[in-house]
Amino acid sequence: MHPTKSLKGLKSDLLLNKKIVVAVTSSIAAIEAPKLMRELIRHGAEVHCIMTEETKDIIGKYALEFGCGNEVIDKITGKIEHVSIYNECDGMIIFPATANIISKVSLNIADNIVNTTAMMFLEKKPIIIAPSMHQNMLDTVKGHLKNLSEKRNVHVMNSKLEEEKAKAISIEEVVNLTILVFSDKKAEKERKKVLILGGGTVEPIDKVRVITNLSSGKTCFSLSESFCKAGYHVEVIKGLGKDVPYYIKSYEVLTANSMLKKALEVGKDFDIIISCAAISDYTPEITIDGKIDSEISEQTLKLVKTPKVLNELRKKFPKKIIIGYKAEYGLNNEELTEKALDRLNKYNLNLIIANDLSKHYFGDDSTEVFFITKKSIEREYGSKNKISEKIVEIVNKL
Structure with missing residues (x-):
């Protein structure tokens, strides 16, 4: 051969x-x-x-x-x-x-x-x-x-x-x-469609400085690759982090609000929405028009909550399969799964993937996660590619 x-x-x-x-x-x-x-x-x-x-x-x-x-x-x-x-x-x-x-x-x-x-x-x-x-x-x-x-x-x-x-x-x-x-083109229309939200978001303080996180975008990359390989039509809404494979359509966004807006706009055309993005929970109440003077000895920022993307997606798309992630730091397995299960039920998700960043931080190629549905909790360890392939298997059964 x-x-x-x-x-x-x-x-x-x-x-x-x-x-x-x-x-x-x-x-x-x-x-x-x-x-x-x-x-x-x-x-x-x-x-x-x-x-x-x-x-x-x-x-x-x-x-x-x-x-x-x-x-x-x-x-x-x-x-x-x-x-x-x-x-x-x-x-x-x-x-x-x-x-x-x-x-x-x-x-x-x-x-x-x-x-x-x-x-x-x-x-x-x-x-x-x-x-x-x-x-x-x-x-x-x-x-x-x-x-x-x-x-x-x-x-x-x-x-x-x-x-x-x-x-x-x-x-x-x-x-x-x-x-x-x-x-x-005919086969493409018949494919199940997956929309993935990935990477990290950015919240501007002024025209130069931002609040962000250390998300690598690797999970989004491996998820999009795995779903495409499995025969799904895949598109990605991506913040900061690793670019998705060149053959997958992507939309570039920066802030939590812009990610939500784009997801609500294009999500209507998809069967499944997966949010593995590290989306900012807070944003400055006021963005300074210009650059804050670096000679000022103290600055106080007032932060306000950003909309919960999973909550807004579920309200907009009550019948779609929606999958979320829950990342915590330094919790034991029972605490981690309890928090994830609470979010699953709160936003009526079909599946949530929970992980502890104190064990495998942003950018690690391997991770330990819990796959949680309303019926089961399953633990898995391995490369992000292996985890992504497992998610595809689970989604195939939903």
Whole structure:
């Protein structure tokens, strides 16, 4: 079994049952093509690869075969490979796309396997084009890129301009666009939808200083990854902390109020809402317009309570599955579970996850938690990924 088979669907099934051909041309960015193909496979795709003859001077066929797990084709023979590739694959990614290949595809010139195959796909099946070349060359082919972008089913990506070069688009950006273009829209509508609130919030004292906490955002990251891998449609409302996986839609917020406002706004479209965010309980009554003078020897801040997000969500969405977290510090297990159970009942939650920060503080990769429902209390220890996978199992049974 080729090693790529063990990678299939490792991150998600967003490209499951999709067959994509990656066409590699002779830009130095071709060395990134194996990474691109493997990342597509991690989202469920079956990947085939074609390359121009000139590309062999940049990267070998074996390296590309290692990336996709299939034989790499570099020329057209009596097997009419360009036709069989078109018949077999759902779409095409030209990565990297040189000025030469862009110009030829735009002008309908077919003199190698890449542009000949592109002629088959053009305006019939989706093509993603990721340019990579010197900026002067990019300026020269702008007309061709415009011509191609106006054609049906052609998606021309914007290069990263740096050091007078139009550098290849990042692997993550290409895969993200591929998911948007090729994912099964009907299957996407049928997925259960999970909205996750994560990270730490910020409450401004003045235009410079804030009150916040040390939330790392790691729990939000692992939860979103685990639910996506399990086949859910996932979106995240995120404060400070680790960014969520690139293939998951997220909304950036700062304050407790802005997180609540966004959750109430988008939550109507979700089946399940999970709040693992470290949301500020208090905010300054008055925010100073400017910067408090640092020479003042004393300052007194009056803090007022922020709205309880879980309470407001339950009032707005009485029938949805809502899951909360309860973090305490220095309590014994009985005290911790009692407090968590009280919150579960107070806000009529479907599940609450309780943990003691004195044992595993913000940012730890492992944690000890209690899963609490109205019927049971279960204790679990392990990595945040393991805990997140357990939460998915529990949610599947709710």
